Amino acid sequence: xxxxxxxxxxxxxxxxxxxxxxxxxxxxxxxxxxxxxxxxxxxxxxxxxxxxxxxxxxxxxxxxxxxxxxxxxxxxxxxxxxxxxxxxxxxxxxxxxxxxxxxxxxxxxxxxxxxxxxxxxxxxxxxxxxxxxxxxxxxxxxxxxxxxxxxxxxxxxxxxxxxxxxxxxxxxxxxxxxxxxxxxxxxxxxxxxxxxxxxxxxxxxxxxxxxxxxxxxxxxxxxxxxxxxxxxxxxxxxxxxxxxxxxxxxxxxxxxxxxxxxxxxxxxxxxxxxxxxxxxxxxxxxxxxxxxxxxxxxxxxxxxxxxxxx
Numbered sequence: 001x002x003x004x005x006x007x008x009x010x011x012x013x014x015x016x017x018x019x020x021x022x023x024x025x026x027x028x029x030x031x032x033x034x035x036x037x038x039x040x041x042x043x044x045x046x047x048x049x050x051x052x053x054x055x056x057x058x059x060x061x062x063x064x065x066x067x068x069x070x071x072x073x074x075x076x077x078x079x080x081x082x083x084x085x086x087x088x089x090x091x092x093x094x095x096x097x098x099x100x101x102x103x104x105x106x107x108x109x110x111x112x113x114x115x116x117x118x119x120x121x122x123x124x125x126x127x128x129x130x131x132x133x134x135x136x137x138x139x140x141x142x143x144x145x146x147x148x149x150x151x152x153x154x155x156x157x158x159x160x161x162x163x164x165x166x167x168x169x170x171x172x173x174x175x176x177x178x179x180x181x182x183x184x185x186x187x188x189x190x191x192x193x194x195x196x197x198x199x200x201x202x203x204x205x206x207x208x209x210x211x212x213x214x215x216x217x218x219x220x221x222x223x224x225x226x227x228x229x230x231x232x233x234x235x236x237x238x239x240x241x242x243x244x245x246x247x248x249x250x251x252x253x254x255x256x257x258x259x260x261x262x263x264x265x266x267x268x269x270x271x272x273x274x275x276x277x278x279x280x281x282x283x284x285x286x287x288x289x290x291x292x293x294x295x296x297x298x299x300x301x302x303x304x305x306x307x308x309x310x
Contacts, residue, residue, distance in 0.1 A: 071102055071124065079124050085197050085283045086128055093135060100131040103139055109146050116152040116189065126150070126192060129204035130185075132282050133212060136304050141212055147184030154188045177203045179210035181217065200261065200280030200287060209278040213271055221270030223302070230301060237298045242273045261291050 076098060080087035089097065104127040112118045126148065134141050155175040162168055176191035185207050195202040212223045221238060225231035246267045248260045266276035280288045281299050289296045 071098060071105075075120055075124060078121065079128055082125060083129065083195060085195075085202075086132065096135055097128060097131055100135065100139055101127040104131050104142070107139070107142075107146065108148050111147065111149050113149055113151045113155075113186075116150060118150050122150060122189060122192075126187065126204050129192075129195070129202055130208040133205060133209055133278065133303060137212070141215060142208070144182055144215070145180075145184055145211070149184050149186040150192075151186065151188050153190060155186065177207040179207045179214070181214045181219070185211065195283065197284050199263075200284045201263065202279050202283050205279050205282050206275045209275045210271065213274060219271040221272075221274035225302070226305060230305075234298060234302070237294050238270070238274065241277075241292060241295050242270055245273065261287065 080094075086094075086097065101124060105123060108127075110118045110123050110126075130142070131139070155178070156172045157175055157178075158170065159173045160168060160170050175186070176188045178186045187204060187207060191203040195204070210219065213219055213221060216224045221242075222231070222234055225234060245260055245262060249264055249267050251257050252259045262280055263276050266273040277288075277292065277295055278299070280291075281296065281303075285296075
């Protein structure tokens with residue numbers, strides 16, 4: 001098993017350096033290493049007669065000009081109650097989030113793995129969290145994929161790495177979610193449910209932020225920027241924050257100091273630092289502002305800025 005701060009004995013490259021295919025596999029999943037065996041994966045089953053499935057079939061027949069159906073008020077209220085970091089948005093944001101969630105449900109195909117039936121509540125919970133990062137950016141940032149696969153538990157993926165001596169190590173990686181460039185997003189439903197304001201945690205936001213990062217084809221912790229100036233600022237601020245986080249985590253682990261608030265998984269790569277930071281930014285903005293004021297300003301400039309790349 002590789003060291004959590006390195007891959008195949010090599011330090012992760014700095015932001016804006018293109019990863020190798022092996023590194024992309026390693027970087028893009030929110031995971032914990034486990035060596036236990038699990039249930040063999042079964043073919044994903046299409047979601048049943050839910051709101052998302054019905055609307056997807058309707059738009060397929062009628063085309064993109066079809067009008068999105070309204071999300072039932074009771075269903076929307078239940079989603080906000082389940083995720084207080086959504087409910088705390090102002091009225092204008094909630095209206096836009098509800099609209100984007102409707103459009104998202106109409107443009108994506110949900111599937112359940114291992115016989116899981118994806119309900120309206122599950123689909124909307126995922127859709128609303130996925131749409132939060134693109135509230136200002138626009139839903140077109142997600143137009144490179146349509147599939148979302150929901151698993152009833154964590155996924156076990158076979159992995160293979162070569163150490164510095166050339167020895168091949170095989171292990172199983174337990175994934176709570178994974179995003180593939182040009183491909184689907186997979187999520188563990190129990191982990192989606194475990195979204196936490198206190199921990200700044202949301203696996204759904206994490207994986208969909210990876211999709212933003214990969215829009216230019218690279219998983220490097222830097223999504224396409226609206227200007228060269230913001231791109232330069234992004235590189236400077238993110239590199240410094242990533243370095244500071246790894247140093248703080250190392251000091252905490254070595255000398256028993258306080259653990260940084262962000263999930264330690266953020267230290268595995270710039271792409272993961274970006275995704276984990278975005279979870280905290282969207283789920284617990286007040287705490288994020290205290291912990292990472294420079295990142296707050298940077299993320300505001302990107303996610304809330306008036307000018308965005310197409």
